[in-house]
Amino acid sequence: xxxxxxxxxxxxxxxRARGNDVQAAVELCxxxxxxxxxxxxxxxxxxxxxxxxxxxxxxxxxxxMALLRSxxxxxxxxxxxxxxxxxVKTALHDKRGDENRVVVHTKLAVILMERxxxxxxxxxxxxxxxxxxxxxxxxxxxxxxxxxxxxxxxxPERLSACYLLDAWLPFxxxxxxxxxxxxxxxxxxxxxxxxxxHVFLYSSDSIPQHFSSNKT
Numbered sequence: 001x002x003x004x005x006x007x008x009x010x011x012x013x014x015x016r017a018r019g020n021d022v023q024a025a026v027e028l029c030x031x032x033x034x035x036x037x038x039x040x041x042x043x044x045x046x047x048x049x050x051x052x053x054x055x056x057x058x059x060x061x062x063x064x065m066a067l068l069r070s071x072x073x074x075x076x077x078x079x080x081x082x083x084x085x086x087x088v089k090t091a092l093h094d095k096r097g098d099e100n101r102v103v104v105h106t107k108l109a110v111i112l113m114e115r116x117x118x119x120x121x122x123x124x125x126x127x128x129x130x131x132x133x134x135x136x137x138x139x140x141x142x143x144x145x146x147x148x149x150x151x152x153x154x155x156p157e158r159l160s161a162c163y164l165l166d167a168w169l170p171f172x173x174x175x176x177x178x179x180x181x182x183x184x185x186x187x188x189x190x191x192x193x194x195x196x197x198h199v200f201l202y203s204s205d206s207i208p209q210h211f212s213s214n215k216t
């Protein structure tokens with residue numbers, strides 16, 4: 001890949017993501033471009049593809065549509081800095097009996113990332129995860145590691161911050177394992193919080209309706 005294909009803002013993102021290591025930033029450019037060539041991400045409302053479609057990873061299945069309808073994860077409004085936002089209710093996740101969940105949740109995450117970036121005024125997003133109800137069924141290391149990959153390789157330096165809301169002991173134990181797969185720069189963006197009031201300028205569009213008022 002030729003770095004001349006990227007604008008200055010993108011090149012700065014790659015450099016920040018790799019600690020100003022030029023060679024590492026070039027490799028990240030290549031990885032990001034290859035991922036986009038293969039995945040063709042879009043913010044458009046997905047539609048079910050014909051079963052004979054050859055788009056591979058981009059194929060939208062009924063499973064993906066069901067996740068979108070479930071509102072397990074949704075795009076919210078802008079935070080106080082103009083970042084787009086994604087809200088996740090982890091209690092609605094269940095890793096049991098779903099061998100295809102990594103692929104399906106990758107597709108869901110890409111759709112939401114693209115939508116949140118369209119609304120963002122900064123080219124970045126915040127991720128708000130409601131950890132209430134987190135237990136064994138939600139401790140899904142495979143999906144979590146895939147999301148880490150997306151945020152660090154497919155969308156480098158697009159994450160402004162990740163807020164873990166009411167993350168009690170069960171998640172803390174899981175975090176001790178997951179954090180080993182996250183680089184130092186990304187770990188510093190993760191915040192354990194009891195409220196997100198300081199993050200958002202509240203309006204009827206800022207916080208998804210199914211996030212209860214006592215989270216604000």
